[in-house]
Amino acid sequence: MNMQIFQALLDGVLMGGVYALAALGLSLIFGVMKITNFAHGAMMTVGMYTVYVVSTGLGISPYISLIFAAVTLFVLGYVIQHFLIDKISQAPTHNQLLLTLGIAYILENGLLAVFTPNYKTLEVDDFEGSIKLGQITLSPEKLVAFAVVFVVTAVIYLMLYRTRTGKAIRACSQNREGAQLMGIVIKKTNAIAFGIGALCTGIAGALLTPILSIYPTLGETFQLKCFVIAILGGMGNLWGALISGLIVGVVESVTGYVAGGSWSDLTVYAAFILILLVKPSGLFGRSNRREH
Amino acid sequence: MLQIKNLFVGYGKVTIIQDLSMKIDSGEVVALIGANGTGKTTLVRAISKLNTVSGGTITFDGENITDLSPDKIVEKGIIQVPEGRKLFAQMSVRENLEMGAFTKRARVNEKENLEYVYSVFPELKAMEKQACGNLSGGQQQMVAIGRSIMAEPKLLILDEPSIGLSPITTQHMFEAIRTINKKGISILITEQNVQDVLKMANRAYVMQQGKIVLSGKAQEISKSEELKKIYLGM
Ligand SMILES: Nc1ncnc2c1ncn2[C@@H]1O[C@H](COP(=O)(O)OP(=O)(O)OP(=O)(O)O)[C@@H](O)[C@H]1O
Numbered sequence A: 001m002n003m004q005i006f007q008a009l010l011d012g013v014l015m016g017g018v019y020a021l022a023a024l025g026l027s028l029i030f031g032v033m034k035i036t037n038f039a040h041g042a043m044m045t046v047g048m049y050t051v052y053v054v055s056t057g058l059g060i061s062p063y064i065s066l067i068f069a070a071v072t073l074f075v076l077g078y079v080i081q082h083f084l085i086d087k088i089s090q091a092p093t094h095n096q097l098l099l100t101l102g103i104a105y106i107l108e109n110g111l112l113a114v115f116t117p118n119y120k121t122l123e124v125d126d127f128e129g130s131i132k133l134g135q136i137t138l139s140p141e142k143l144v145a146f147a148v149v150f151v152v153t154a155v156i157y158l159m160l161y162r163t164r165t166g167k168a169i170r171a172c173s174q175n176r177e178g179a180q181l182m183g184i185v186i187k188k189t190n191a192i193a194f195g196i197g198a199l200c201t202g203i204a205g206a207l208l209t210p211i212l213s214i215y216p217t218l219g220e221t222f223q224l225k226c227f228v229i230a231i232l233g234g235m236g237n238l239w240g241a242l243i244s245g246l247i248v249g250v251v252e253s254v255t256g257y258v259a260g261g262s263w264s265d266l267t268v269y270a271a272f273i274l275i276l277l278v279k280p281s282g283l284f285g286r287s288n289r290r291e292h
Numbered sequence B: 001m002l003q004i005k006n007l008f009v010g011y012g013k014v015t016i017i018q019d020l021s022m023k024i025d026s027g028e029v030v031a032l033i034g035a036n037g038t039g040k041t042t043l044v045r046a047i048s049k050l051n052t053v054s055g056g057t058i059t060f061d062g063e064n065i066t067d068l069s070p071d072k073i074v075e076k077g078i079i080q081v082p083e084g085r086k087l088f089a090q091m092s093v094r095e096n097l098e099m100g101a102f103t104k105r106a107r108v109n110e111k112e113n114l115e116y117v118y119s120v121f122p123e124l125k126a127m128e129k130q131a132c133g134n135l136s137g138g139q140q141q142m143v144a145i146g147r148s149i150m151a152e153p154k155l156l157i158l159d160e161p162s163i164g165l166s167p168i169t170t171q172h173m174f175e176a177i178r179t180i181n182k183k184g185i186s187i188l189i190t191e192q193n194v195q196d197v198l199k200m201a202n203r204a205y206v207m208q209q210g211k212i213v214l215s216g217k218a219q220e221i222s223k224s225e226e227l228k229k230i231y232l233g234m
């Protein structure tokens, strides 16, 4: 195989991992609350700025400030669900969507007010140069990002499948009233699930900070990407989100190599529409249907 | 044990349950019967607080529980096997049972209760690892009842447990309910299978359009002319 295609493929997998983590969060939130979080991209940007501020302020590695971003976003997500979205949980779904959209604008404009629209770039000195394997060059930032995604995803899965709280989250996503009848407090479970979803996108943002220049509306592109990935994976289907994230990363990167960067997004969204036409429930459409 | 006084329950502006009073004593099996759409489910959902009560009171062991949240009702020991079962379809049989023991109160005896469930429904043990969504209706009903036993009920509410089951499976289910009652658990059961449930129950309430129209000993109700009139003359 042409080595450069192979290079593009690898880059795509590494970036796709980061997308996958953010989309996993979106899909989890949908699976439990049945709402699409339009503040997902803005929350990712909050994660980016948290890393930027903590790293430049304390002079520490972004991979340590990542922990701050994770905690901040968990709390932010918990609070948003508990104090805002929950209050209108009886309202029609589109009102809940508008609420998350409103939150997105508040977060973005807050960032604009504090940090100005100027690009910010974090100088990272954790690594020197890049890793070369024959003709393949790998960016250490992307490799570390992929490793962190792997660990975070594994921890979330263990949490969902092995702990009482995690099982309660899955129970709520599969049958909310069934969960209530077993004494599960929906309000608390929802807030935790939203917190975890926000944490996913926050960590994804944190991992992108050493790779990209950041600005307050950067999250918007990722919002759309997460949305596409989560739908491809079947909304609420976590494995589907992970695999679709990798696929989108690879398609984007390989198209960029073959046809040039401006074709990447076009190809991803065209493929997305085509797939939906053929399979309206997404590639892995067996999402969490809720039984009534 | 459970006392309902002058209860009103509805959906939006429509009132379904009107001025309804009933009680369940400790250790009793009480049947709630009535045709389709009379409000049996509306009533039992209100007891579990899945429906909001718009008037009247519900007391349990002398305590007013009318305004408690669903999880608090479960903590008190009122557990419901709902219409349609409401299982966690993609979770295994074992996980569904474990979710029954979610409350602090139920966690204490989780192991013993699991063994008890497997002794009542030995079939469940063999399919422990299967996802509930793949089971037959009868098997799912066993999981639903098993899950409620894991929650350590003092009062167990069963909303049409025989719906969609074959006559043999229904008998099996009623047998299990009798066994559970012998453990000292009070039971409120709604049914379409009127004669079968009246054989099992101590007392019965007959409901029509959101009101109790007949109540008394199950044996007497099953023979009464009024029951026939209500059922045939609707
Ligand atoms: N969510 C709801 N919103 C509005 N009306 C409802 C709702 N659920 C039930 N109803 C109405 O309330 C009435 C009582 O219904 P309910 O389900 O309580 O009856 P039921 O006695 O349990 O009947 P069945 O034997 O069919 O289960 C019916 O007229 C029904 O149409």
Ligand SMILES: [Mg+2]
Binding pocket: B040, B041, B042, B083, B159, B160
């Ligand atoms: Mg009913």
